[in-house]
Amino acid sequence: MDASDDKGRGDGARQRPTINDIARLAGVSKKTVSRVINASPYVQKETRARIQAVMDETGYAPDPQARGLAFRRSFLIGLVYDNPNPQYVVNMQLGLLDGMRGTGFELLVHPCRRDSDSFLADLRGFIERQRLFGVVLTPSVSEDERVADLMAEIGCAYVRVASVALDQPAHMIETYDRIGGQAAARHLADLGHTRVGFISGPPTFRSSFERREGFESGLAERGLRLDPDLARIGAYTFESGIECARELLGLDPRPTAIFAGNDEMAAGVLQVARQMGITVPQDLSLVGFDDFEIAQRLLPSLTTVRTPTREIGCLAAERLLGLEARDDRTPDERLPALIVRQSSGPV
Amino acid sequence: MDASDDKGRGDGARQRPTINDIARLAGVSKKTVSRVINASPYVQKETRARIQAVMDETGYAPDPQARGLAFRRSFLIGLVYDNPNPQYVVNMQLGLLDGMRGTGFELLVHPCRRDSDSFLADLRGFIERQRLFGVVLTPSVSEDERVADLMAEIGCAYVRVASVALDQPAHMIETYDRIGGQAAARHLADLGHTRVGFISGPPTFRSSFERREGFESGLAERGLRLDPDLARIGAYTFESGIECARELLGLDPRPTAIFAGNDEMAAGVLQVARQMGITVPQDLSLVGFDDFEIAQRLLPSLTTVRTPTREIGCLAAERLLGLEARDDRTPDERLPALIVRQSSGPV
DNA sequence: CTGAAAGCGCTTACAG
């Protein structure tokens, strides 16, 4: 087939130019065009400019499937997750796409269940079948060493998003949840609370531990400690928040403040408080974690710790693709930050 | 390269078998293997069995990139959406993946902004660059005729998910929002409400119109009509729900029931009611639409209309891939259904 | 029902 065949095709979908068309129009071999596509330094400046001009004029874009076949590796990135929170998932996807913009890579989604018997086999099949360029792993998949081992074994690039460094820097984006827990503690201590309750996430999430550690260290800074009688283990779910809140708010004396490990559980606490006639923030201060949409929907609106998930996703994509030179953000923008709303106040 | 080269590779990642390996092991040409892969009828029964056995033993899976290159079409499906609700997006993705399971197709996500100047050009680039097999369009992208025209022009398979038939059956999955609106009206009328308010979504979503039409027809069935003074136009957002609720609940006499076009706006209504000292459901009955997670988090929990988004997504994928023969669901499972909770009661 | 040849649009390995 020759590019001159193009004329006369009446189907409206004009044939896309190929590397051969560009080579012919620019008067070079296709190997030289290939060098321009792949940013090889071994192309004379004028030759490069001429080829680039032809590519621009014709709107040429290399075919990712053909390139992938020759490279033995696709231009696809997989997002592997088992996180149940839709807002986290969507924000992460948006962030990854931010980081991938203009690269020609595309995003494949792969929700999964880590407790499934076929979890690892499915994941392996997904990656090998598509010859993925790499994957981004989010909690709790990112905290599973079997997954990291699998990636190493099959030679798949990966970045783990987790609350703390679990791997070499090249494979990690940290969310520093500990700092968020610390901010919550300082906030409550500064409001004068001394009898503070805590509801953690489940032990299967590393963030549960990190948020607690941060909270305890923040209290310690202010000369306080977390009374073990005021600590409960939840499951990051609304229902578990309700359950733990019933216990904590049934104590006598009860805590004057509660830090919940995430917004969902904080919403449960708020509901129990209301049912028990405990007014927030007058009788009880409440702080959550995540700053998902629900935090603004609650009445009173929820003081919480925001993790910039979209920004984290962007960083993860950039790290995976080796694009971080273009990163001009200050480090602070990716750290958890306290958002003060109506649910917290002085003792 | 020969398959016998495989031994000795020490990198742990054993070379995948190719169509040539299968052909050699089965003692046939690769064209015949190709026929088995593509379920061609022109293969002798025993030959097919022998080839299939070799494929099973070796764990052979055809390379989608190589197949895609030869087919001039990838094995990728795109989800194109501009829906702002994370739960909708995630459920839709899960449903699409349900419908694609076992087919070898994968899901690419493409969030977009319909109001962007480059919206159509970006979409076209995305589809052509990846040579997508097809796309699933959800509201409000699915309601944009320019998009349908573009798909026809570039010859891309597509399925539109929308509240009402906007296209030929092969390109449509309907969600029948009208039926949901009707169910809400019947419910409120049966509870004895005659002075009912309505808050619609924005005119840019076809569902706004359909839900209202259904609501009006449901009222009409019970000999009631929607008083135009009790109707407001919202934007499917929490804030717009608050705004419209302030107006409706400030009327004298005020409505004894309100049907909000979605759960987000219903959450806004509930907040205003609470601030005004109006008790739900004693002083005001409230019904939403969607049954997103927030419906169960509210106090009182929200009576609402559930659209089975995940099931709809599964159907959309099956229609796109031509797999509907395997559909054994009853039609009713995909229809909107009223979920009665605490926010609605007798006048 | 089966196969040898050519091609999909790129890159690698080699040569100059």
Add this chain to the structure above:
DNA sequence: CTGAAAGCGCTTACAG
């Protein structure tokens, strides 16, 4: 710095 040949793993078009 540039190019001709062979190959990536499949399918199409043709022949038998």
